[in-house]
Amino acid sequence: MPSNKKQHIAKDIIKKAKELGASLAGIVTVASIRNSPSHQAYREIQWPSVANSIVVLALMHEHTDPRLDWWGGKQGTPGNSILINIGKDLARWLAQEYGITASDLAYQVDEGGIFLKDAAVLAGLGAIGKNNLLITPDFGPRIRFRALMIDAYVEPAGPIDFAPCETCDMPCMRACPQGAFQSGFYDRSLCNEQMEQDKENGLLSQKADSVNSARILIKYCRICEFVCPVAMKE
Ligand code: B12
Incomplete structure (x- = not known):
């Protein structure tokens, strides 16, 4: 696929994710994420051979809406459920629009998930702050993540120049x-x-x-x- 087409798809995916309710979205290649600090330190993850890129979805969790973050056991938080649903809708749209297969990644790393802050930095959503959280320009650290693995190689958005601390x-x-x-x-x-x-x-x-x-x-x-x-x- 030519590079301009890959960039076009990336922009389209991010726009669609926001239309579906994500506060932010970004894309990162599996190759770069495998080299990130947390994935280098923890090498247990089994990466599927068809996984080429990862879409990182983010939902703001402002202090004005604390319930989004309340943990209810297996269900996780209400915010996490919203992100899962956005991911399902986005996966459906990716299949229809581009014939791309997408699969939701688990929250916990030992259940098949990835380190979401590393993914978010590389997807261009923000920077790791002194508080050890991913800080975004628009929502600070008051934001949560979820990821979808896709079988297409899509041009990543890349880290941003942002050093708030x-x-x-x-x-x-x-x-x-x-x-x-x-x-x-x-x-x-x-x-x-x-x-x-x-x-x-x-x-x-x-x-x-x-x-x-x-x-x-x-x-x-x-x-x-x-x-x-x-x-x-x-
Ligand atoms: C296990 C876990 C915990 C554990 C351990 C946390 C830890 N950091 O070690 C406990 C239970 C203590 C915890 C606490 C909290 N957690 Co927690 N946690 C996780 C989980 C499941 C895995 C994180 C992990 O083990 N990371 C590995 C450790 C070794 O790495 P690390 O400390 O993050 O440091 C790495 C990065 O900073 C990275 N890094 C540093 N600089 C750079 C630069 C670049 C360029 C890159 C690529 C990477 C990078 O390298 C470091 C070493 O590997 C993630 C979800 C997920 N699947 O990722 C959520 C997650 C990190 N937690 C989250 C949150 C919000 C919290 C809490 C605020 C509690 C809460 N209300 O939910 C606190 C905050 C703690 C803090 N200040 O860090 C959010 C963070 C959102 C954000 N804006 O960053 C996540 C992403 C979940 C989500 N819903 O989105 N958590």
Whole structure:
């Protein structure tokens, strides 16, 4: 396929993803993602031979709509369900419009997923911030991701020139209730202690699930997102 056609498809896919409800979308090749830091460190992923590119879908999770982020067990979060549905609609459209086969990737890496922040950086959606999150120019770190693998090679959007932490006094470094940034870098085990406490403090949902038992909702800590001044809205 000629390069201008590949670029045209990339723009078309991104436009369609946004029409379907994504706040942002980008494309990255499987070859570049395999070389990204997290995928180099964790090599267990089985990449299908027909996978050529990955479409990264993103949904803003602003503090004004906290329910999007509440974790409901196997179902994940409401925001994740929205992203899954956008992915299904986009897959249908890709098949009809371009004859491209797309498949949704799992959220968890050990269930067939990929490292979504690495994918998002390479797809041109933003940069990894000091808070260890992917920061986007339009929504800061208050955004979530999902990915679709496609069997066509589509010209990637590529990383953007964006370094928001360089001129910031980094409130994220001081805000963590566990002091996960006290060394100057993100400490996963300290962060995880907070996540474990959040699990223990899960709330009983009003809704019953399919077997009619009560569901627990977990409101995971988001302080390092909420204090980030990038694209912060009142
Ligand atoms: C496991 C996991 C966790 C674990 C461990 C987190 C960790 N970072 O190690 C726990 C439970 C602690 C956790 C906590 C949180 N998580 Co979490 N988590 C994940 C998950 C499933 C995998 C992440 C992982 O293991 N990464 C591997 C580790 C080693 O890498 P890393 O710390 O991210 O660092 C790498 C990158 O920074 C990269 N990198 C650095 N610089 C550069 C530069 C370039 C160019 C590139 C390509 C890459 C790159 O290299 C580093 C080393 O590999 C992802 C979903 C997914 N499938 O990706 C969500 C995910 C990362 N989590 C997310 C969120 C929001 C959170 C929380 C805010 C909790 C919440 N309310 O949901 C906190 C925030 C923690 C923080 N400040 O990082 C979002 C991040 C969204 C964003 N804007 O970045 C993700 C993407 C899920 C989603 N729904 O979209 N999480």
